[in-house]
Amino acid sequence: MKPLRQDLMAAWWRTFAVQGSWNYRTMIGGGMAYSMLPLLRRIYAGDPVRFSEAVNRHLGAFNSHPYLAGMAVGALARAELEGESPERVERFRAALRGPLGTVGDRLVWASWRPACLLVAIAAFGLGLGPISSMFLFLALYNVGHIAIRIWGFRRGWQDGLGVSKALHERWLDVVPKLLAPLILLLLGLDAVLLSRQVLDAVAWHGFFAGLALVAAFVTLMAFRWPRRTGRIAVALVLSIPLVWLGLAALNG
Amino acid sequence: MPLGEIPLHATSWLILVALGGILAVDSVSWPQVMISRPLISATIGGWVLGDPSAGFLVGALLELMSLRHPPFGAARYPDTGPAGLIAGSAYAAVGTSSLGSLVAAILAGLAVGWIGAISVQLRRQGNERLLSPESELAARPELLEKRHKTAIRFDIVRGALLTAGFLVPAILGAAWVVDQPESALATVWGAAMLVTALAAAAGAGGRTSSFGVGGWPLLFAGAALGGLIAGIVG
Amino acid sequence: MPLDLFRIDERLLHGQVIVGWGMRLHLDFYVIVDDDVAANAWESDLYAAGLPAGVDADFVSVEDAIARFGEFDAHPGRGALLTRVPGPMRELAEAGLLDGKRVNIGGLHAGEERRRVLPYVHLDSRDVSDLEAIAERSGRVTARDLPAAREVPLEELIRAAR
Numbered sequence: 001m002k003p004l005r006q007d008l009m010a011a012w013w014r015t016f017a018v019q020g021s022w023n024y025r026t027m028i029g030g031g032m033a034y035s036m037l038p039l040l041r042r043i044y045a046g047d048p049v050r051f052s053e054a055v056n057r058h059l060g061a062f063n064s065h066p067y068l069a070g071m072a073v074g075a076l077a078r079a080e081l082e083g084e085s086p087e088r089v090e091r092f093r094a095a096l097r098g099p100l101g102t103v104g105d106r107l108v109w110a111s112w113r114p115a116c117l118l119v120a121i122a123a124f125g126l127g128l129g130p131i132s133s134m135f136l137f138l139a140l141y142n143v144g145h146i147a148i149r150i151w152g153f154r155r156g157w158q159d160g161l162g163v164s165k166a167l168h169e170r171w172l173d174v175v176p177k178l179l180a181p182l183i184l185l186l187l188g189l190d191a192v193l194l195s196r197q198v199l200d201a202v203a204w205h206g207f208f209a210g211l212a213l214v215a216a217f218v219t220l221m222a223f224r225w226p227r228r229t230g231r232i233a234v235a236l237v238l239s240i241p242l243v244w245l246g247l248a249a250l251n252g
Numbered sequence: 253m254p255l256g257e258i259p260l261h262a263t264s265w266l267i268l269v270a271l272g273g274i275l276a277v278d279s280v281s282w283p284q285v286m287i288s289r290p291l292i293s294a295t296i297g298g299w300v301l302g303d304p305s306a307g308f309l310v311g312a313l314l315e316l317m318s319l320r321h322p323p324f325g326a327a328r329y330p331d332t333g334p335a336g337l338i339a340g341s342a343y344a345a346v347g348t349s350s351l352g353s354l355v356a357a358i359l360a361g362l363a364v365g366w367i368g369a370i371s372v373q374l375r376r377q378g379n380e381r382l383l384s385p386e387s388e389l390a391a392r393p394e395l396l397e398k399r400h401k402t403a404i405r406f407d408i409v410r411g412a413l414l415t416a417g418f419l420v421p422a423i424l425g426a427a428w429v430v431d432q433p434e435s436a437l438a439t440v441w442g443a444a445m446l447v448t449a450l451a452a453a454a455g456a457g458g459r460t461s462s463f464g465v466g467g468w469p470l471l472f473a474g475a476a477l478g479g480l481i482a483g484i485v486g
Numbered sequence: 487m488p489l490d491l492f493r494i495d496e497r498l499l500h501g502q503v504i505v506g507w508g509m510r511l512h513l514d515f516y517v518i519v520d521d522d523v524a525a526n527a528w529e530s531d532l533y534a535a536g537l538p539a540g541v542d543a544d545f546v547s548v549e550d551a552i553a554r555f556g557e558f559d560a561h562p563g564r565g566a567l568l569t570r571v572p573g574p575m576r577e578l579a580e581a582g583l584l585d586g587k588r589v590n591i592g593g594l595h596a597g598e599e600r601r602r603v604l605p606y607v608h609l610d611s612r613d614v615s616d617l618e619a620i621a622e623r624s625g626r627v628t629a630r631d632l633p634a635a636r637e638v639p640l641e642e643l644i645r646a647a648r
Contacts, residue, residue, distance in 0.1 A: 016282055016283040016284070017281065017282040017283070017400070017404060019280050019281055019282075019284075020281045020282055020400050020401070020403050020404040020407075021379045021382060021383055021399065021400045021403035021404075022280060022281070022376055022379060023376050023377070023379035023380040023382075023383060024376055024377065024380060024605070025380050025383075025596075026383065026386075029383075030379070030383045030389075030396065030399070030400055030403075031400065033389075033390075033393075033396060034396060034397060034400040037393050037396070037397065041393075052390045052391050052393075053390075055389070055390040055393055055396070056386060056387065056390035059383075059386045059389060059390060059396075060386075061595065066280075066284055067284070091522070091526075091529060092528075092529075092532075094496075094497070095498075095523075095529050095532040095533055096532060097497060097500060098497055098498065098499050098500030098501070098504075098532075098533060098536045099499075099532060099533065099534075099535035099536030100536075101500060101501045101536070102500065102501045102504050102505065102536035102537075103535065103536055105501060105505070106538070110460060110461055111461065113286065113289075114319055114457065114461050117289065117291055117315055117319075120291065121291065121312045121315065121316075124308055124312065125478075125481075126481070129304075129305075130295050130298070130299075130304040130305045130307065130308035131295070131299065131304050133295075133308065134291070134292055134295045134296075134304075134308070137286075137289075137291065137292065138285065138286070138287065138292065141285075141286055142285050142286075145284075145285065145286075161528045162528060163532070164528065164531035164532040164534075164535045165531075167532070167535030167536070168531070168535055173538070173539045177539075179461075180461055180462050181470050183458070183461040183462070184458050184461070184462055184467070184468075184470035184471045184474060185470055185471070185473060185474035185477070186474060187316075187319075187454045187457055187458050187461075187471055187474060188454065188458075188470070188471040188472060188473065188474025188475035188476070188477070188478060189474040189475065189477050189478040189481075190312070190316065190454075190474075190478070191316065191450050191451060191453075191454040191475060191478070192474075192475045192478025192479050192482060193478050193481070193482060194309070194312055194313060194316070194450060195446075195447045195450055195451075196478075196482045197309055198309075198313075198351075198354070198443055198446050198447060198450075199443055199447070201309075201348060201351060201354060202350070202351040202439050202442075202443050204439060204440060204443050207440075207444075211444055211447055211448075212479075214444075214448060214451075215447055215448060215450070215451035216451070216472070216475070218448050218451040218452045218455065219451045219452070219454055219455035219458075219468070219471065219472075219475075220455065220468060221452070221455065222451070222452040222453070222454070222455025222456040222458075222459070223455040223456070223458055223459050223467070223468045223471070224459075226320060226455070226456035226459045226460070227456075227634075229452050229455065229456060230320060230452060230453075230456050232452070233317075233448065233449040233452035233453065234362075234449075236445045236448055236449055237355075237358070237359070237362075237445060237446070237449045238359075239441075239445060240355050240441065240442045240445050240446075241355065241359070243438055243441045243442070244352065244429075244432070244435070244438045244441075244442065247435045247437055247438045248432060248433060248435065248438070251433070251435060
C-alpha cells in the first residue's frame, strides 16, 4: 500500500534522529530502519514476513551525511514500494552511501556551516551584540539546513532508483564554489577582528607590526601544511601556562 | 578571587548541567541544528552567568580552532557542546579582565572537548550492544524504536554528566589563574601565542574550505580588510 | 601517466577515496572495475554523483579493463583503479597488468564467512587466496584506509585471518 502523507511526514521528522544510535558496526543503520518504519509499515501492511525482512535490510551498515539521509530514506522506500528485488535494494543502498556522504560533507560541513559561523563572528566583530550574532547564525544556518532536508527527502521519494539525477544537480557544486572565496575572506577578517579583541582584553598593543608579520607567516605555513602547523599551534597554546608558571617561579 | 564573587549558584549550576545534555545531544544524535557548535554553546554558557560577550569571544576562538575538522568518516572529533558551554561559563564567571582567565577557559574547552570525544566513543560502543541482535529488532520494530530512543537519551545523560563533572573544576581553575600574580612578560607571551594560534587555525581552516579555489591571497585580503576596519573603529 | 593507485574497497567511490586519497594524490579520474556496476546505469550514475567537478569516472567490466588498460595507463591525468572485492584485481594481476604495482586494500565489510583482521578489513578464505595470487603478480599488497594511516602488510592480514 502506498504511504500516506502523514507517514511521509513522520519518516522525514524521524530523520532528524538518524544518527541517534550511531555505532561502529552499522553506523546509522539503526537510525535508517527507525526512520523508514512509518513507510515500511504502510508498504508491507498485512505482510509481516516481508515487512520484517525489509526492516532487517535497512538495519544493515549505512552511512551518509545526516541531512541527506532523508534522501536515502525516501529513495529506498520508493524502491521498496515499487517492488524492487531485495538484492537490487541492497545494491542501491550500497551505492547511495558514497555520494550522500561526499556531497553532504562538501556542501554542509566544509561550506555552508563555516560560512554561516564566520558571518556571525564577523557581525560580532563589527559591533553586533553577542546574543543577536548567535541568533543570526542559528537562523541563517538552519534555513539552509531545513531546506536541504526537505529537498533531499522529496527528491528521494520522487526519483527512487533514479535519485542520482538529483545528486548531479549543478547547485550542489556551485554553492561550495561560490562560498569558498567568501569563507576565505571572512576567515582573514575574523582572525584579525578576534585578535584585536584578544589584544584589547589585555590592553597590550606593543610589537603589533612584528606580531602581524609572524601571524601572516604562520597562516601561510598552515595553508601549506595544515596538520603539522595545527600541531605546532596547539603546542604554542599549551606553552602559555608553562611560561606563566615558569616566570612566576623565577620572580617568586 | 573570593569564591563568593563567582556568580554560580545551585540554580545556574542546574541550568548549565541541563543545557550540557541538550547541547551534547544536538551534536550528532538529534536534531543537529548546531546549537552544539562552540560558538553557540560558549555564548549560552556566558549568557547564563551574565556575560554573553565573554562567552562569544571564547566560543569564536574555539570555533576557529575547530574549523579544520569537518567530520569526514568516523574519525574522532571533539564534543563541542559541553566543552564550549564550560569554556564560556568559566570565562564569564571569573571576569574578563585578565588574559589568564581567557587562556584557562580555552584550555578547559579543549580539554573537555577531548574527554567528551572519548565519552562519545564509549557511547557508540554501547550503541552496538543496544542494537544487537538485529534479527530480534527486525522481528519486533517497537523494540528498535525503544532502543533507538534509549540511545538518544543516553547521549543527553552523557552531556549532562560531562558538564556536571567539569563545570566547577573549570571555573575554580580559571579563578585560581586570576589570583596568580600577573607578569607583563607572561601576558605578552600569552597574547602573542593566542594570536599565532588563531592565524594557524585560519590558515588550516582556509585550506579545508578552499577546495583549491583562490587560496591564501583571499585570506590575506580579508585580513587586510580586518586591519583596516580595526584601524578605523579602534 | 601510469595509474597512481590500485585499491580494493567494497564502498568503491566514497569520502575516504575521493577526499582522503583523491585530494592527496590530486587524482583526475577513476576507473571502477566491476561487471555489475558497469552494466547498470542507475548504479554507476549514483557512484559518480559524489565526484567533484572536473573529476571523471569510467565504469568498466573486468574484460574491458584488461582490453583498455593501456589506454588508462597512458591517460595524461592522474588516475586510480578501484575494485569492490579482490577477485577482479586478481584477474588484472594474472593478465600481467600489475607487475611492480602496489595494491591497496581499503575496506572489506564483515560477512558471514569473513573474519575481522582490521577494523575495516574482513577476509574469507577466497579473499585470502585471491590476495595471495595478486601479491605473486604485483609489487606489494598492503591495507591502509587513509594515506595518513599505518600500512599493514598482507602477511600480517593473512596471519590474522587464519
